[in-house]
Amino acid sequence: MSKELPKPTTVEDLTEWVKCNDKVLPVGNRTKAPLTRDPDCSLVSLSDLSGMIEYEPSEFTFTAWAGSRVSEIEGELNQRGQYLPFDPVLLHAGATLGGTIASGLSGPGRFRFGGVRDFLIGIQWLDGQGRLIRGGGKVVKNAAGFDFPKFMVGSLGRYGILVEVTFKVFPKPMGTLTWGVPFSDHAAAMNAIADIASSRLEVDALDYRPDRCQLAIRLAGPSEVLPDLLGELRDRYPDGQRWDESEAHAYWNAVKEFQWSDFKKPTMVKVPMNLSSFLKLEGELLDNAACRVHLSVGGNIAWVAVDHASDLDWLSDLLLAQGLSGLVVSSGLAGSSDLGRDEVVSDQDGHLGVSSGVVEQWRIGHWPRSQMQQAVKAAMDPLSKFPGV
């Protein structure tokens, strides 16, 4: 039986719902479904707690409800010539601000100015006891108190329900331009990434497609300046070519929307990486016909797509051997319309959750555990209202 999730429209309603349920997990629009497939939990969607609360372009900050769609917020920022420089992912699929924070995902633009962790400056969250807690603030510089906003980045909804979030934003560059460069082997490409990343050019994004041995270098800034900067890339990498606007847009958009692989329904895994780790791993990764890789953020993220969820065990072993961790962020995502809502079922008490038939792993490879993690989890969620980590 498929049902719509509860969608509180006020903080009071959300609080009441949290108090009435034993085990809960917040979601937005479920664009990253594997992260919230826990059959023991009742799900609640924040998607109706949405909208801009405060936007001060001259302060470079905005505050919005956590359930706001990132695409809508970006639209508002765009009107004032501003943006979130970390290139939020799954924008068109319907990702929310809260989900973007909780999953800790950043796109290619993370390369230049930092990731979601570097732009989130304040939060208000509901803990398992239904108490509203604040962390950080609403000004771009603040060193008072523990940095809960950063902690919540990647917290996967397991420590509390984000309700209100404040971000720092930047002026949006007037233009972008992409230079695509083919390489003969991965090692040469990794060297090029290191060279460009240390260069005077301050490039905006630096992504690599190993199957094509192709590096994409994105410049951003005043439109009239970009051709001059491109001149240097042309000198350095004469085999490259400038992509036209639509080609460049399609490429970067596919990265952000997880649609860059040729699999019909890929399962997508985020693997934090660096250049040397990639070179150690690429042989085995790329030899597997059921696996595709896109290296993003100057080699700091490997997006690994596998054809079937059953290939995750193989990938997990491979990552484990290298001491790397993987977060399974989406599965069977054919396009923006398939949000996996059909997995939602009602239990005998009427609580809505996830059918136990679709549970799958979301954490693969090396996930070290420590007493510290357990102690902090117990401190922030003493009633174990949220699932464990």
Next chain:
Amino acid sequence: MADLLEGLESIFPSDRLLCDPAYLAAFESDGLTAFRTKPLAVVIPETEEEVIAAVAWCHQNQVPFVARGSGTSLSGGSLPVANGIVIALNRLNRILKLDPHERIAVVQPGVVNQHVTNAAAPHGLYYAPDPSSQSICTIGGNVAFNSGGAHCLKYGMTSNHVIGCKAVLATGEVVEMGGPSLESVGPDFTGLFCGSEGLFGVALEVTLRLLPKPEQFHTVLVGYRSLQAAGDAVSAVIDSGLLPGALEIMDALSIEAAEAAVACGYPEGAAAVLIVELEGPRERLAHEIQCLEAVLAKTDSFAQRVAVDDADRLSIWRGRKSAFSAVGRLSPDFLVQDGVVPRKRLGEALVRIEQLAERSGMRIANVFHAGDGNLHPLIMFDGKEEGALHRAEQVAGELSRICIEMGGSITGEHGVGMEKRDFMPEMYDPLSMEMMAQVRSAMDPNWIANPGKMFPGNDAPALSTVGLHPLEKAGVISRE
């Protein structure tokens, strides 16, 4: 006392376990000289293992400890506790790894901030956070207090540049957070550790990201007849869509002080000067310089100086960076405040500060990172005058309240430490304070790591008279 310290001597040889009051005096205070406390002992570890052993000993014996680097905290963050020990980390000063290919450095906590940039420079890289004390302050302290500097608007604070950390918690548990990648999965413990003011434990190894050194800088000094005009200029620059590396304002009093100290040649008769610095590849910079000139031309300025070369740029910055210490020439004592207001309310905040100065009869100089609304009022007084320190502290408290009232923060970069702990409950509601206390207890169940900082309610050590820090008098350090 020997009984109290039993067991420590098996970890540290006598020349690195200091109990002699004469030695302890050197550690009794940090950059906030208003507070002084002698610890029971100071230990000077030379290895990670010794730090871990010292913390484990403190845990077993319930003895409080304070980790300390160069002691430059301006919030009393490394103030010792009378019944505890100080763990002096200056000898853990090795850069363990500098990888230009991955653009990261792994350093021990006692490494001096500037030394990271020095080591990275041959590779065209640098470490971005630049607190004014960067020539002596250490990375461990920067991490603990999430230090800032003049370039935070564009590049963020220390926590934006720390991607991994190995630490020993107050329980003796050794944990590893983050790693060599800019990205991670799971909750960001590295981010939580940064700025935790030493209340969780002691950093042992810190992984820093390095940035390519900007190709060129364009530094402009602009003189204004009023603070308001300088403040308006900041808004105009921000609204133009430019993202300067630095935007700084100094008022007449601080200009006077800087001029007397370093003869920086700022425009005569200026009520305020604005320093704007752009940076980046020369092609982009050429374009941005034109934009900046157009913006500044419309502001109500009366003088402008563009740095013609690196030496000239440094001379402009010398005035700014020396301003705080230089105020010592105008007044025997002063308190440095650190607060943040929304940028659009800077003008209003300055008027309030002026009124406060008049009401209290104290002179207040102003230097601030205008780009991010970070104020640094300097409250001048004579410590020999009875009650003057107390009055100065009251004024400082008023300033903190103004920042809270305006929706800002009680600290932008100095941290809460000992100085601002009583204002935390005014900035955060009781539930949020309670959550912080719970997390602190998770990391340090006995509250032995740097007790008395950030949270109100502990016994404050006796106030003593203030004055310039001895190193400040010698011109070795300066305050942000």
